Amino acid sequence: MTREELYDNIKKKRSFLCVGLDSDIKKIPEHLLDCEDPIFEFNKAIIDATAKYTVAYKPNIAFYEAHGIEGWQSLNKTILYLNENYPDIFTIADAKRGDIGNTSSMYARAFFENMNFDSVTVAPYMGEDSVSPFCQYDGKWVILLALTSNSGAFDFQTLVDSTNNKTLYKNVLETSKKWGNADNMMYVVGATKADMLKEIRTIVPDNFLLVPGVGAQGGSLEEVAQNGLNSKCGLLVNSSRGIIYKSSDKDFAERAAEEAEKMQKKMDNILSVNGLI
Amino acid sequence: MTREELYDNIKKKRSFLCVGLDSDIKKIPEHLLDCEDPIFEFNKAIIDATAKYTVAYKPNIAFYEAHGIEGWQSLNKTILYLNENYPDIFTIADAKRGDIGNTSSMYARAFFENMNFDSVTVAPYMGEDSVSPFCQYDGKWVILLALTSNSGAFDFQTLVDSTNNKTLYKNVLETSKKWGNADNMMYVVGATKADMLKEIRTIVPDNFLLVPGVGAQGGSLEEVAQNGLNSKCGLLVNSSRGIIYKSSDKDFAERAAEEAEKMQKKMDNILSVNGLI
Numbered sequence: 001m002t003r004e005e006l007y008d009n010i011k012k013k014r015s016f017l018c019v020g021l022d023s024d025i026k027k028i029p030e031h032l033l034d035c036e037d038p039i040f041e042f043n044k045a046i047i048d049a050t051a052k053y054t055v056a057y058k059p060n061i062a063f064y065e066a067h068g069i070e071g072w073q074s075l076n077k078t079i080l081y082l083n084e085n086y087p088d089i090f091t092i093a094d095a096k097r098g099d100i101g102n103t104s105s106m107y108a109r110a111f112f113e114n115m116n117f118d119s120v121t122v123a124p125y126m127g128e129d130s131v132s133p134f135c136q137y138d139g140k141w142v143i144l145l146a147l148t149s150n151s152g153a154f155d156f157q158t159l160v161d162s163t164n165n166k167t168l169y170k171n172v173l174e175t176s177k178k179w180g181n182a183d184n185m186m187y188v189v190g191a192t193k194a195d196m197l198k199e200i201r202t203i204v205p206d207n208f209l210l211v212p213g214v215g216a217q218g219g220s221l222e223e224v225a226q227n228g229l230n231s232k233c234g235l236l237v238n239s240s241r242g243i244i245y246k247s248s249d250k251d252f253a254e255r256a257a258e259e260a261e262k263m264q265k266k267m268d269n270i271l272s273v274n275g276l277i
Numbered sequence: 278m279t280r281e282e283l284y285d286n287i288k289k290k291r292s293f294l295c296v297g298l299d300s301d302i303k304k305i306p307e308h309l310l311d312c313e314d315p316i317f318e319f320n321k322a323i324i325d326a327t328a329k330y331t332v333a334y335k336p337n338i339a340f341y342e343a344h345g346i347e348g349w350q351s352l353n354k355t356i357l358y359l360n361e362n363y364p365d366i367f368t369i370a371d372a373k374r375g376d377i378g379n380t381s382s383m384y385a386r387a388f389f390e391n392m393n394f395d396s397v398t399v400a401p402y403m404g405e406d407s408v409s410p411f412c413q414y415d416g417k418w419v420i421l422l423a424l425t426s427n428s429g430a431f432d433f434q435t436l437v438d439s440t441n442n443k444t445l446y447k448n449v450l451e452t453s454k455k456w457g458n459a460d461n462m463m464y465v466v467g468a469t470k471a472d473m474l475k476e477i478r479t480i481v482p483d484n485f486l487l488v489p490g491v492g493a494q495g496g497s498l499e500e501v502a503q504n505g506l507n508s509k510c511g512l513l514v515n516s517s518r519g520i521i522y523k524s525s526d527k528d529f530a531e532r533a534a535e536e537a538e539k540m541q542k543k544m545d546n547i548l549s550v551n552g553l554i
Contacts (some may be wrong), residue, residue, distance in 0.1 A: 022380070062376055062383035068353070072346050096376050098400060099339055100427040103299070104340035114345045123375060125402045125422055127429020130338045150377040152404020155452055162439035175432055191368055 001139055002092055002181050003120035006208070009055045009088050010233050012074055014268040017260060018056035018092065018210065021046065021078065022063050022242025027245050028047060029252045039064070039074040042055070042252075044232025045245050050085050053264035054263070056236050058092035058210075063254045076088045077079050079115045092210070093117040101129035108134045119143050121188060121210075124172045128179055142185050146172050146200065149190025149213030173203045182206035187227070191219020191237070197227035201234075208234055226271045233276050239263060278367055278395045278416055280460050283485070284364050286332045286511050288494040288554050294537060295333035295369065295487065296390025298323065298355065299340050304522050306529045316341070319529075321358055322371070323521050328363050328528035330541035333513050335369035335479075335487075341448025347418040367513070369487070371421060378386040378406035385411045387507070396420050398465060398487075401449045405456055412457045419462050423449050423477065426490030447464045450480045459483035468496020474504035481510045485511055491540075492519025498540070510553050516540060 006249060010016050023039045023046075032038040037060055047057065062070035078164075082091055097107040108274045112134075119141035122131055134142040147157055147169040157169045164171070173187060182204075189200055191213035200209070209228055213219035214237055221237060228235050243263070247255035270277040280394040286291050300316045300323075309315040324334065335354060341348035359368055374384040374397060380400075388397045389411075395420035399408055411419040424434055432448045436542060441448070450464060459481075466477055468490035477486070486505055490496035491514050505512050518541070524532035548554040 006489050037499050039355060060376070060380055060383075062374070062380045062387070065387040066383040066391070069346055069349050070385070072349055076345070092378075096403075097339070097373070099337070099371075100425070100429075103337055103339045106337075106343040110339070110342040110345070114343070123373070123400045123402050125400050125433060126373075126425050126427060127432030127434070129429040131429075148377070150403060150406050152377075152406040155404030156402060156445065159403070159436075159448060160439045162437040164443065165439065168433065168436065168445065171433060171436060226422075236390070267295065277385050 005088070006055065006090055007232055009090070013053065013264070014271060014277055015264040016017055016053055016054055016233055016235050016237055016261050018055050018058050018236045018238040019046070019050050019054050019243055019260060020094070020212070020238050021057055021059040021244065023059070023244065024063055027248065028249050029250065031250060037041040037074055037077065039067070039071070040077045043074070043078045045071060045253040046256050047082065047086070049257040050260040053120055053257070054089065056090040056092060057082060058094050058144050058238055060240070061093055061095040079117060083116055088090040091118045093120045096121050096123050098123040098126050098130040100126065105133040108137065111239065112137050112140050113128055119186065121145065124176065132177065132179050135184050137242070138149065139182065142180060144172065144176055144185060144187050146187040147189050147193050147196060149192045149217050149219065153190065153193070158206045169195065170203060171199065172224050176241065177204065183189065186210050186236070188212065191215055191224045194220060194223035194227050197224065201230060204235070205230055208236060210238060212238040215239040221266055229270070229274055229276070239265070278526055282365070283332065283367055285396050286367070289340065290330065290332055290541070291488065291548060292330055292332055292541040293401065293510055293512050293514055293544055293548070295513045296323065296327050296331050296516040296520055296537060297489070297515050298334055298336040298521065299334070299517040301340055301347045302344070302523065304525065306525050307526065308527060314351055314354065315355045320351070322530040323360065324363070325535050326534040327520065328366065329544045330534070330537040332364065333367040334359060334372045335515055338370055338372040341526040353429070356394060368395045370397045373398050373400050373422065375400040375403050375407040378410060381407050382410040385414065389414050389417045396463065398422065398434055400512070401453065406520070408453065410458050412461050417458060417461065417467055420487050421449065421453055421462060421464050423464040424470050425475060426494050426496065430467065430470070445453070448481060449531055454481065463487050465489065465511070468501050469494055471497060471500035471504055474501065477552050478505055478507060482507055483511070486514060487515060489514045489515040492516040500541055506547070506551055507552070510548065514544070534551050540542050
């Protein structure tokens with residue numbers, strides 16, 4: 001998917017919401033457990049209920065990998081369902097992969113060729129040759145970890161480089177700009193670090209930022225928007241647990257839709273107030 | 278597997294060789310392509326031929342993931358075959374995973390519970406809560422990326438922290454020592470950076486180092502040993518392409534065994550000269 005197509009969908013839906021499909025067999029409604037593939041049935045219902053408020057879906061791959069072959073089957077069915085029924089929706093394999101060059105190519109093949117995801121999250125620790133293979137596909141995206149939403153983000157990401165006096169995550173942003181561009185590279189910036197977003201936006205003015213951590217992790221949508229919007233929007237704000245586990249009863253999909261709609265309405269307002277739609 | 282058990286096997290085999298199972302359908306001998314599961318048949322033959330020279334096997338997960346469900350089936354069969362037939366051999370899922378706490382737990386479940394690997398390689402960028410879930414299993418190991426063997430290692434891993442004047446990879450070593458210990462944490466240090474091994478050894482004197490990059494990537498076993506051995510050995514030196522693709526003909530397993538034996542003989546000599554066996 002191109003940047004223009006993603007913007008078109010943001011304008012059409014009046015939303016920059018990404019729903020995280022962190023679908024956990026221990027948390028999905030009990031009545032689904034009798035289905036042949038409970039995780040896929042859960043995803044399908046969540047997708048159908050929330051798609052009109054949503055511009056992106058982000059399955060976190062760990063939740064599928066934890067179930068072995070069966071989990072990969074659920075994931076395959078989910079991405080196929082999205083591609084066939086909602087081709088205008090951006091898809092993110094939240095996999096946080098990254099390895100030496102010839103190996104990263106294998107991961108790119110897995111997510112871009114076999115499963116036709118639009119994007120993959122990638123960890124930057126191993127540097128250029130671990131990231132570049134993901135940039136070689138037209139219309140596909142790397143979403144590089146910059147400043148993550150978890151407590152461990154402060155262990156290394158905020159260390160200050162003695163040569164340029166900049167934090168590691170700023171070095172990741174600046175160095176990786178040479179490996180890709182705003183048409184094939186996005187960055188993960190946690191909503192729990194909204195105050196740092198303003199400066200991040202000056203380093204990567206045109207790139208999309210994928211912002212997890214709103215909702216269950218405590219980040220504020222308003223602060224994220226205030227500091228992170230660019231001249232065209234430039235944000236995908238993710239909520240996972242706050243939407244998909246709103247109810248553990250038969251009304252789980254309706255309740256998820258209500259939550260997604262609430263987020264979409266706030267986003268509509270944010271986009272309108274800022275003259276972006 | 279405990280540290281003691283791993284040392285027992287190193288002494289018994291007179292080897293600290295790890296064979297990397299980066300098994301690529303495009304590189305394995307053609308005659309195997311008629312088998313039901315060519316990758317597994319290749320691995321099985323390589324394992325049977327090299328096991329007596331080897332203390333560890335390291336499938337790189339990307340090579341399996343690239344084939345989707347079929348690839349995961351090959352991987353499952355491979356780890357089951359190793360567990361059943363070579364229970365004294367240490368197994369490494371070279372997956373380079375890492376995510377926020379609750380998600381890393383899912384990855385730990387995948388590799389430690391479903392597949393019964395002894396260890397998983399983990400990327401440190403997301404900090405403590407991304408690594409700790411892998412340390413919660415008795416007899417299982419985290420192998421944390423410190424200084425990797427690829428060219429991209431110099432993009433971020435060697436940035437110098439302005440507070441303590443130490444490189445990022447040294448900060449990773451020092452900080453992560455609080456999260457685990459020499460009985461559940463090893464580190465990846467590339468053989469292509471052998472000159473940096475001596476200092477690394479002073480920071481983590483007791484931990485095992487997993488050293489890739491000998492062979493196809495150009496690292497020297499002798500230099501690695503000279504700088505990286507500790508008082509009990511403390512090294513697992515990996516070779517992948519240099520062993521498993523020595524021949525692409527019907528003699529591939531015999532030729533792989535010859536290469537493994539050559540490495541083992543050198544290692545026997547190194548261990549003897551240093552009074553470790």
